[in-house]
Amino acid sequence: MTDTVPGPAARYEPVVEVTTYPEAQRLVDRLSDRGFPVEHVRIVGVGIRSVEQVTGRRTNGRAALDGAAGGAWFGLLVGLLLALFVVDVQWLTVLLVAVAFGAAWGALFGFLAHWSTGGRRDFSSVTSFEASRYEIQVDAAHRAEAAHLLGDAATPPGPA
Known part of the structure; x- marks a missing residue:
């Protein structure tokens, strides 16, 4: 069989x-x-059923910090790609600048995104199903x- x-x-x-x-x-x-x-x-x-576990308070500063972290990761990816085309020790400078720009833009966008909600959702949470x-x-x-x-x-x- x-x-x-x-x-x-x-x-x-x-x-x-x-x-x-x-x-x-x-x-x-x-x-x-x-x-x-x-x-x-x-x-x-x-x-x-859907269960939403509240994990903490969400402030403009926390949103900016989270955005900076995500932006830094993206900057690292872009920096690694750009560093492939750089000779000598300058690849490290390209990498660090890309991470810094990514973090700065991420922080700005994170802050603006949270600020624009006007306080309608000032908490972070994780949703799961049970x-x-x-x-x-x-x-x-x-x-x-x-x-x-x-x-x-x-x-x-x-x-x-």
Whole structure:
């Protein structure tokens, strides 16, 4: 029997439901360790919600500092490219000037971008998605084998 990756029309059925993503990964890893064709498995997050973690206060000075850091990286890239065409020790001068210009322009643009919002968003944050539970689903043709390999962990999920 040759195992191929199921197409979009494949019918998946839940085998087990867990509350955390690491638990779901552990179960799929268990299937893999036991030789199960894991290309027939998917982890489905159910009850997805967006979570925004506020990481700090955002000021004009902080925006300028962040802009300077990003601009310095861009300046470093441009400086390295320009330094390829410079002979002697002057390549270091070209590199440093490019980083300085990048940082200055980045700081200016960072400051202006934050200042122009008029204080409507004076905080920084990181957004992520979380699920309330995770289902291990398996292609219908392989469900029985997966349930057998997972043993006690393979309890069908409850009602949605």
